[in-house]
Amino acid sequence: MYECIEYQKKNKVAIIAIDQVQDNNRVNRETLLEMIDALHDAQADSGIAAIIITGKGDFFCTGGRMNGFPDGLTMDVKGFADAFSNLQLEIYKCSKPVIAAVNGNAVELSRGNFPMLALAIVMKALPKKLVFELAYSSQLVDAETVKEWHLVNRVVDQDKVLDTAIEFAEMLASYNGVAVSLGREAYYNMVNMNLEQAVLY
Numbered sequence: 001m002y003e004c005i006e007y008q009k010k011n012k013v014a015i016i017a018i019d020q021v022q023d024n025n026r027v028n029r030e031t032l033l034e035m036i037d038a039l040h041d042a043q044a045d046s047g048i049a050a051i052i053i054t055g056k057g058d059f060f061c062t063g064g065r066m067n068g069f070p071d072g073l074t075m076d077v078k079g080f081a082d083a084f085s086n087l088q089l090e091i092y093k094c095s096k097p098v099i100a101a102v103n104g105n106a107v108e109l110s111r112g113n114f115p116m117l118a119l120a121i122v123m124k125a126l127p128k129k130l131v132f133e134l135a136y137s138s139q140l141v142d143a144e145t146v147k148e149w150h151l152v153n154r155v156v157d158q159d160k161v162l163d164t165a166i167e168f169a170e171m172l173a174s175y176n177g178v179a180v181s182l183g184r185e186a187y188y189n190m191v192n193m194n195l196e197q198a199v200l201y
Contacts, residue, residue: 004031006056007038012049012173013166014042020065021057024105028065029076032083039090039098049173049180051094052165054101058158062107088121092188095181097172101165103158107140125151 001007004027006017016038018025027035035053042048055061066080091098122131126149133139143155156164172180190198 002034002038005034005038009045009048010166011170012047013169014038014045014048014051016051016053018055018061023065024062025055025057025059026062026065029080029083032080032087036083036087036090039094043094043096048096049177050097050099050169052099052101052162052169054103054162054165057104059104060102060106062105095184097169097180097184099165099169101161102152103161
């Protein structure tokens with residue numbers, strides 16, 4: 001069914017794995033569209049309570065393989081950008097927990113390229129000066145540092161990443177799905193509200 005990802009369901013958990021090992025799991029438009037389709041399927045499946053996104057092989061994702069860049073058609077570049085943005089929005093809107101099992105390097109930058117597509121994700125998670133430093137320098141950061149920055153919740157050995165994510169997802173699957181969904185929805189609706197608006201919500 002899919003050519004760029006591996007999609008499977010175990011118990012109440014859906015696992016979406018980027019399967020572009022030959023390209024160190026760089027994602028192109030086709031990969032992004034397949035991930036969106038799998039997310040839709042998991043969201044619609046009443047038997048699925050949590051979703052894991054991971055990568056095959058030794059890499060989680062090493063950035064984008066932008067269709068049409070640098071010498072192709074502008075519409076192809078835009079198609080890639082739209083697909084990337086839509087994937088982020090689908091994760092944002094998903095009513096089920098979405099867990100990233102980062103099984104290896106997650107490198108998005110090459111020196112001299114500004115991460116405009118990823119900026120919306122990290123700009124609220126990290127201080128402005130740190131975001132700019134990382135963007136300008138393409139500095140690689142180890143897992144423990146990323147944990148200190150609260151971008152990941154835990155660090156485990158690489159061969160235990162997926163099993164740890166599945167264990168956590170199965171724990172979430174044992175909870176009341178309606179309550180989990182309402183809590184996730186409330187968080188994302190309140191995140192940009194002031195205190196009074198959030199309390200009234």
